[in-house]
Amino acid sequence: MSKNTMPTHGVFVVEGEGDNAFWTRIGAAWAHGDGKGFNISLSAVPLTGRLVLRERNEKEEGR
Structure with missing residues (x-):
């Protein structure tokens, strides 16, 4: 994977x-x-809840 x-x-x-x-x-x-x-790169590890992967949308592409 390229950075x-x-x-x-x-x-x-x-x-x-x-x-x-x-x-x-x-x-x-x-x-x-x-x-x-x-x-997968995480900045936090949850203790509760569920993990969800979602495709990025156009709004996120600009970030």
Whole structure:
């Protein structure tokens, strides 16, 4: 993985369900070239909630 490669996904910890869910971004993920896995970089490790990987959108691309 090149350090200049943009992440393809955001990593979030999600607590709660539905409209009451609270999402916190805690990292980024890069898809492997063969499409069979990810490299994941986290800035925090959650003690509760669930981890969610989501594709980055146009709004995030500008960051």
